Amino acid sequence: MNIFYHLGRFLTLLGSGFTRPENLRMYWKETLRQMDDIGVGSVIIVALIAIFMGAVAALQFAYQLSGQLIPLYYIGYIVRDLAIIESAPTITCLVLAGKVGSNMAAEIGGMRQKEHIDAMEIMGVNTASYLIIPKLIAAVIVIPLLVTIAACVAMVGGYLAVVPTGYLADVDYLRGLTAFFVPYNVFIMYVKSTTFAFLLTAVSCYQGYYVTGGSVELGKASTNAVVISNILILFSDYLIAVLLTGY
Amino acid sequence: MIRAENIRKSFGETEVLKGITHTFESGKCNLIIGRSGAGKTVMLKILVGLFQPTSGNVWYNDTNVSSLTKKELRQIRMQVGMLFQGSALFDSMTVEENIRFPLDMFTSKTLKEKKNRVNEVLERVQLEGVNKKYPSETSGGMQKRIGIARSIVMEPKYLFCDEPNSGLDPKTALLIDELIADITYENNITTVINTHDMNSVMGIGDNIALLHLGKLVWTGNKKEVMESDDELLQAFIFASPFLQRLRDAAIAK
Ligand SMILES: Nc1ncnc2c1ncn2[C@@H]1O[C@H](COP(=O)(O)OP(=O)(O)OP(=O)(O)O)[C@@H](O)[C@H]1O
Numbered sequence: 083m084n085i086f087y088h089l090g091r092f093l094t095l096l097g098s099g100f101t102r103p104e105n106l107r108m109y110w111k112e113t114l115r116q117m118d119d120i121g122v123g124s125v126i127i128v129a130l131i132a133i134f135m136g137a138v139a140a141l142q143f144a145y146q147l148s149g150q151l152i153p154l155y156y157i158g159y160i161v162r163d164l165a166i167i168e169s170a171p172t173i174t175c176l177v178l179a180g181k182v183g184s185n186m187a188a189e190i191g192g193m194r195q196k197e198h199i200d201a202m203e204i205m206g207v208n209t210a211s212y213l214i215i216p217k218l219i220a221a222v223i224v225i226p227l228l229v230t231i232a233a234c235v236a237m238v239g240g241y242l243a244v245v246p247t248g249y250l251a252d253v254d255y256l257r258g259l260t261a262f263f264v265p266y267n268v269f270i271m272y273v274k275s276t277t278f279a280f281l282l283t284a285v286s287c288y289q290g291y292y293v294t295g296g297s298v299e300l301g302k303a304s305t306n307a308v309v310i311s312n313i314l315i316l317f318s319d320y321l322i323a324v325l326l327t328g329y
Numbered sequence: 330m331i332r333a334e335n336i337r338k339s340f341g342e343t344e345v346l347k348g349i350t351h352t353f354e355s356g357k358c359n360l361i362i363g364r365s366g367a368g369k370t371v372m373l374k375i376l377v378g379l380f381q382p383t384s385g386n387v388w389y390n391d392t393n394v395s396s397l398t399k400k401e402l403r404q405i406r407m408q409v410g411m412l413f414q415g416s417a418l419f420d421s422m423t424v425e426e427n428i429r430f431p432l433d434m435f436t437s438k439t440l441k442e443k444k445n446r447v448n449e450v451l452e453r454v455q456l457e458g459v460n461k462k463y464p465s466e467t468s469g470g471m472q473k474r475i476g477i478a479r480s481i482v483m484e485p486k487y488l489f490c491d492e493p494n495s496g497l498d499p500k501t502a503l504l505i506d507e508l509i510a511d512i513t514y515e516n517n518i519t520t521v522i523n524t525h526d527m528n529s530v531m532g533i534g535d536n537i538a539l540l541h542l543g544k545l546v547w548t549g550n551k552k553e554v555m556e557s558d559d560e561l562l563q564a565f566i567f568a569s570p571f572l573q574r575l576r577d578a579a580i581a582k
C-alpha cells in the first residue's frame with residue numbers, strides 16, 4: 083500500500099538530517115539533554131522490569147528442571163544468557179519504545195502543530211537534523227547502557243528468586259552465572275540494543291515530524307510510534323538472531 | 330524587494346492561488362488583505378518558502394528562491410524573520426532563550442554580547458525585564474512582541490507577519506502595527522503582512538494587495554483605498570453597515 087511512500091519519506095528525512103550541524107555546541111547541549119531524559123528518566127522502570135524478568139526466568143527454569151538430571155546450578159547460567167541474549171535488549175527496548183518513543187513522537191509532533199518547526203526552519207535551522215540527530219545519538223549511547231543495567235539487574239532478580247527461598251545455594255547460583263561464558267553473546271546484546279535504539283528513535287521522530295491536524299492525530303502518531311517500533315524491534319530481533327547465531 | 334511571479338498553488342484538485350504577480354517593496358509595509366480563505370496564509374508561506382508553489386517564481390532581489398536547494402535556502406533565511414499568527418514561541422524556553430536561540434545557533438558571539446542584543450530588542454519592543462519569564466506566563470499581546478523581538482534579533486532584511494494583530498484589543502493591535510512599521514522604516518526591511526484588520530490597512534498600508542478567491546484583484550496604497558471604486562475592495566473594506574454609513578456620510582459631505 084503506501085508503505086513505500088512512508089519508507090521513502092522516512093529515508094529522505096534521515097538523509098537530510100545527516101548533515102554538518104549548524105552549531106556543534108547547540109547539538110551537544112541538546113544531546114546531553116536527551117541523554118538525561120532517556121537515561122535518568124528510564125533507569126528505575128528498566129531496573130524494575132529487569133528484576134522481575136530475572137526472577138521469573140529463574141523460577142520457571144527451576145520448575146522445568148526439577149526432577150531432571152540437569153544440575154541445578156544451570157539456573158544461573160540460563161538466567162544470565164537469557165538476559166544477555168534476548169530478554170534484556172528486547173524487553174527493555176519494547177518498554178522504552180512505549181516510554182521514550184511515544185514521548186519523542188509527542189514532543190516533535192507538538193512542535194510541528196504549534197509551528198515551532200516552521201519557526202526554526204525560517205530561522206535557517208535544519209530541523210530534520212537538530213530535532214532528530216541529538217535524539218538518535220543519545221539513544222544509541224544511553225539505551226545500550228540501560229540494557230547493560232537490565233542484564234545485570236536480571237541476574238540479581240534471578241538470585242533473589244531462588245537463593246533466599248532456599249531452593250539453591252548462593253555458591254551454586256554464582257557458579258551458574260560464571261559457567262560457559264561466551265563473550266560473543268555480549269556482542270549480540272550490544273548489536274541488538276543499538277539497533278533497537280536506532281529503530282525506536284528514528285520511527286518515533288518520523289511519526290512526530292510529519293504530524294498534521296490536531297490532538298487526535300498527535301495521539302495517533304504517538305501510538306503509531308510505539309506499535310511500529312515494537313513490530314520493527316521484534317522483526318529485527320529475529321533477523322539479528324538468524325544472522326549472528328547462524329541458525 | 331520581493332517579487333512574486335505568476336504564483337499558482339493547488340492542494341489536490343483545488344487551486345488556491347491562481348497566478349499571482351506582485352512586487353513587495355523594501356522599506357515599506359506590504360499588506361496582503363482578503364477575506365478568510367482568500368489564500369493569504371498560503372501566499373505568505375510560499376513567499377517565505379514553507380510551501381513550494383505549484384508553478385511560478387519568488388525573487389528576493391536578484392535571487393530566485395524557488396530554484397534554490399534547501400541548503401542555499403537556509404543561507405537566505407539568515408536574512409528572514411517571521412512572526413507567526415500563534416507567535417510560535419518555544420514554550421519550554423524562557424523569553425530570553427527564545428530570542429537568543431537564533432544567536433546561539435548561528436553566531437559566535439559571547440554570552441554577554443548575546444544577552445546585550447536580547448535586551449536591545451526587548452527594549453525595542455518595549456518589554457524590558459521579562460527575560461526570565463516563560464511564554465505561558467505572558468499575555469497574548471506580549472507574546473506577539475516577544476515574537477517580533479525574536480524575528481528581528483538577527484537584523485533581517487525580510488520580515489513576514491501572519492495576522493500580527495488578530496486576537497488583540499484595538500489599542501494593542503495599533504501598537505503592534507506601529508512597532509512593525511517603525512522597525513520596517515528604521516531598517517529598510519521588506520515587510521509583508523497578512524491582515525484583515527481595517528485599522529492596519531488604513532494605518533500602515535503602504536502597498537496593499539487584495540486577494541479574492543486566489544486572485545489578485547486590487548493593488549494600491551492606503552490613500553488609493555479611499556479613492557478607489559473597485560467593487561470587491563469596497564465590499565471588503567466597508568463590510569459592516571457601520572462603516573458603510575460612515576462612508577456614505579463622508580460622500581454626502
Ligand atoms: N495545507 C493545506 N492543505 C489543503 N488546503 C489548504 C491548506 N492550507 C490552506 N488550504 C486551503 O487554501 C485556502 C486558502 O487558505 P488560507 O489559509 O491561505 O486563507 P487565509 O486567506 O489565510 O484565511 P484566514 O484569513 O482565515 O487566515 C483555503 O480554502 C484552505 O482550505
Ligand SMILES: [Mg+2]
Pocket residue numbers: 369370371523
Ligand atoms: Mg490565514
